[in-house]
Amino acid sequence: MSDETEELSLLETLDHLLDRGVVIAGEATISIGDVDLLYLGLNIVLANVDALTRNRR
Amino acid sequence: MKSVVVGVHLRAEDVEPVTKAIPVGDLWFSVVEVDDDRPLADRDLLLQVAKIRAGLLERATFIAVRYGYTLSGAPAPSPARWREILETNRNNVEMTLKVASASPKPRPRREDFTSGAAYLRALHESAAVVDDAFKQAAETTIHPIEHRWIPRDNASLEMASLIPRSRVGEVRAAAEQLKRDFPRIPFLLSGPWPLEVFADADHE
Numbered sequence: 028m029s030d031e032t033e034e035l036s037l038l039e040t041l042d043h044l045l046d047r048g049v050v051i052a053g054e055a056t057i058s059i060g061d062v063d064l065l066y067l068g069l070n071i072v073l074a075n076v077d078a079l080t081r082n083r084r
Numbered sequence: 085m086k087s088v089v090v091g092v093h094l095r096a097e098d099v100e101p102v103t104k105a106i107p108v109g110d111l112w113f114s115v116v117e118v119d120d121d122r123p124l125a126d127r128d129l130l131l132q133v134a135k136i137r138a139g140l141l142e143r144a145t146f147i148a149v150r151y152g153y154t155l156s157g158a159p160a161p162s163p164a165r166w167r168e169i170l171e172t173n174r175n176n177v178e179m180t181l182k183v184a185s186a187s188p189k190p191r192p193r194r195e196d197f198t199s200g201a202a203y204l205r206a207l208h209e210s211a212a213v214v215d216d217a218f219k220q221a222a223e224t225t226i227h228p229i230e231h232r233w234i235p236r237d238n239a240s241l242e243m244a245s246l247i248p249r250s251r252v253g254e255v256r257a258a259a260e261q262l263k264r265d266f267p268r269i270p271f272l273l274s275g276p277w278p279l280e281v282f283a284d285a286d287h288e
Contacts, residue, residue: 039274040134043180047280048148049092 087115087155088124090137091146091278094170098144103136106155111166114140115155124152141278145173145249148278169283173246176229178282179255179275181222181243182236183214191237214241218266225258232281244281252276 087106091114099105099114106113116133123129133151140146147166197203223231228245236242247255252275259273 036274039180039182039272040138041130043148043274043277043280044130044134044137044151046150047277047284048150049284050150051089051153 085117086120087113087117088129088133088151089149089153089155090114090116090133091140091148092166092170093140093144093146094167094174095144098146099140102139102143111170113149113155114146120156124154137278141177141276145175145177146170146278147283148280166283169279173279173282175249176246176279177249177252177276178278178280179226179228179245179247179252179273180277181226181245181259181271181273183218183222183241183243183269183271185213185239185241215266215269218262218269219243221265222262225262226255227258228255230282234281246282249276 093099093112096105096112099112103114106115192206194203226245228247230246232244234242
């Protein structure tokens with residue numbers, strides 16, 4: 028697996044972990060850590076699409 | 085200690101010994117126990133949970149719980165629909181086709197709108213658009229049990245597919261065929277994944 032493919036695969040895995048799946052209402056932990064997570068999640072999505080486009084060029 | 089919940093499972097042996105199982109009604113939560121003061125944004129914890137998630141999927145299909153849900157006391161009762169979803173999809177997994185839009189539209193800025201409704205409308209209209217011929221070809225070639233096109237942002241769209249485990253290889257080959265047929269459309273097939281979209285009431 029090339030470095031770029033491996034990076035893409037890791038980003039995709041983290042994107043799914045952070046942004047998919049059932050949300051159990053009213054029980055989510057709200058903390059400073061969660062603010063970091065939202066920020067991290069957004070970056071992963073953006074980086075992922077960017078890497079995908081770059082890969083095709 | 086707090087328990088980071090990874091997923092919802094039909095049986096305890098679907099979880100152990102990969103990680104700890106905690107009963108929730110007549111189902112099971114897979115959890116990773118961590119110190120109370122360890123932040124959820126810890127990079128090593130994220131990678132550990134991602135690895136456990138993959139290990140669990142090798143044993144049996146489960147409902148993925150979005151990262152960030154932790155237990156510190158007794159778990160909440162499980163919705164009745166979870167058992168039905170798990171039983172129906174015991175032999176199915178999800179795969180995702182992420183497609184980048186050829187010409188992403190700029191995301192609207194909230195400050196440019198006086199009304200919230202107008203902003204939401206503009207946000208909706210800025211969602212990524214993918215060539216219809218590609219969408220149709222993807223649906224036909226992958227041929228899922230069920231599929232949903234989900235706009236992710238203004239630059240990408242995803243086709244979430246529910247497929248039998250036995251067809252994972254076939255779906256990968258279908259993606260290779262799509263690459264040959266649509267060389268100018270950038271996309272990425274990933275998976276297999278646990279039940280993420282098809283267990284989430286928000287996507288129904």
